[in-house]
Structure formats: C-alpha cells, structure tokens
Amino acid sequence: MDSTDFSDLGRILVIIPTFNELSTLPVIVRRVRTSVPAAHILIADDNSPDGTGRLADELAADDGNVHVMHRLGKEGLGAAYLAGFAWALQAGYDVVVEMDADGSHQPEQLPRLLDALRGADLVLGSRWVPGGRTENWPKSRQLISRGGTAYTRVMLGVPIHDATGGYRAFRAQTLRKLDLHEVASQGYCFQIDLAWRAVQRGMRVVEVPITFVERTSGTSKMSRRIVAEALWRVTVWGVDDKVTRVRRRASARRSSSHGGGA
Ligand SMILES: Nc1nc2c(ncn2[C@@H]2O[C@H](COP(=O)(O)OP(=O)(O)OP(=O)(O)O)[C@@H](O)[C@H]2O)c(=O)[nH]1
Numbered sequence: 001m002d003s004t005d006f007s008d009l010g011r012i013l014v015i016i017p018t019f020n021e022l023s024t025l026p027v028i029v030r031r032v033r034t035s036v037p038a039a040h041i042l043i044a045d046d047n048s049p050d051g052t053g054r055l056a057d058e059l060a061a062d063d064g065n066v067h068v069m070h071r072l073g074k075e076g077l078g079a080a081y082l083a084g085f086a087w088a089l090q091a092g093y094d095v096v097v098e099m100d101a102d103g104s105h106q107p108e109q110l111p112r113l114l115d116a117l118r119g120a121d122l123v124l125g126s127r128w129v130p131g132g133r134t135e136n137w138p139k140s141r142q143l144i145s146r147g148g149t150a151y152t153r154v155m156l157g158v159p160i161h162d163a164t165g166g167y168r169a170f171r172a173q174t175l176r177k178l179d180l181h182e183v184a185s186q187g188y189c190f191q192i193d194l195a196w197r198a199v200q201r202g203m204r205v206v207e208v209p210i211t212f213v214e215r216t217s218g219t220s221k222m223s224r225r226i227v228a229e230a231l232w233r234v235t236v237w238g239v240d241d242k243v244t245r246v247r248r249r250a251s252a253r254r255s256s257s258h259g260g261g262a
C-alpha cells in the first residue's frame, strides 16, 4: 500500500467552505487532488459575491471528484459545515475532512491526518503540539488561539492542545454520534463544540502536528464577534457542566446515605 492509498478507510470527502475565495480555491482543489487522489471534494459556497461559486461549478464540471453545494447567503462557517456533513452522510462517505480554502491548511499534510484516523474516531490538526507550528501568523493571533484553547481546557476539562483549529478528519460514524442537530455554535466555537462532544462521548480524539500557514491572498472572516461567541459559549458550557457535576455528586451522596440502612 503506498502512502497515498487510504482505501482501507473507505470513501473520503474533503469539505471546503468558501466565502470570497476566488484566488485560492483552484490552487487548494488541485493540491488536494494531488495529495490524496481518491478523495472527493465538496465546496460549500455561501453565494460568494466574488463569483467563487461559479468557479467551483467550473472545477466540478472538469472533475468528477469535485462537488459543489450552493447556499443562499453567508450564514457562517458552522452552518456551512453542518450542511456539508449532512450531504456527506447522505451520500455514504466514510471519512469527512474539514479544510479551509485559504491555504492555511496544507493539503500535503492530509495523509498525516488520514493515517492517524486509522487509530482514532476524530483527528485534529494541531498547531500547539510538538512538531506543530504557524507560519507568518502575528503574535496577536497566536495569543488568541493559544489563549482560547487554554481557557477551553480549564473550563471544559478537555485534554486537547488545539481546540479551535479547523483542519480535522472525522469518521462518518463519529459525526453520526455527535447529535449535530443540537449544534448552534459558529466560527471557532463550532470547532470547540464538536471536539468537546467527541471527548464527552468517550471517543478517541488524536492530535497530529500541522504547519498552519497564514493566508497570502483573500480576506479573513475572523472577527471580534467570533472570538466573543467562543468566549461566552465556553463559559456558559463550563459553568453548566460544573453545576451538573456538583448536583450529581450531591444526589449520589444523598442516595447512598439514605440507602445505607437497608
Ligand atoms: N461557506 C462559508 N464559508 C465561510 C464562511 N466564513 C468563512 N468561511 C470559509 O471558512 C474558511 C476559514 O475562514 P477564514 O476567513 O480563513 O477564517 P480564519 O481561518 O479563522 O481566519 P484567518 O486566519 O484570518 O484566515 C475559509 O475557507 C472561508 O472562506 C461562511 O460564512 N460561509
């Protein structure tokens, strides 16, 4: 078996959400096709004003492994992924990958994620494990990313070093168990939400080091709102989780003291 043969994992779909990624999308699609030739690609475009959706149609017309989902308008990364996951499960894919269109997630590292999935339910591409790093990322972004993950570890108790990253490989079975219909979070928080769900359900979550490369063209959709959403949701989930644990312990203590005399 050569290093790009992942047929033992079944059918693979790489979902690439796009909003105004005209310049980078064709390059990423080509690199994915070279890196793991058997993988299919779903471009989930939110009716990009710059015509990314039309370009995606052209790529799909030229290549049977490329598919396009046209969505009505910009609804955020989380909503695009949820729609993409539903499409993938319906179509019977066995592995579903998340990848940005802007070049930050290198398709050449996809084999690394897929190889790790052989022994995992969910693989996270991680910037913050040994061997992982960022290229041309300002200190401020590094701080937000590291700080966000540190806060998540403390609040939710998840043993993950990069909880906000968006380069991931899921088994279809994993997605089916995550109760995706309940997910309302977006942006970074969407990634935290899914990782936490997997950890809570006792799944094998493995991190592999990646080199995250800052985009060189197009514009970032990162915003203060996205960071704020992650902060408040993680805080609410963390407090909720702690309250539930305390309640559970108290009720266990009560029932053991009542039952003691029987
Ligand atoms: N379909 C869809 N895709 C989106 C939306 N927002 C962002 N994306 C895509 O999601 C990926 C990640 O978005 P980026 O703008 O790169 O955000 P980021 O990686 O957090 O921020 P940067 O580091 O600044 O690039 C890119 O492929 C975007 O085109 C959206 O509302 N809908």
Ligand SMILES: [Mg+2]
Pocket (backbone or CB within 6 Å): 100, 102, 104, 215, 220
């Ligand atoms: Mg990006």
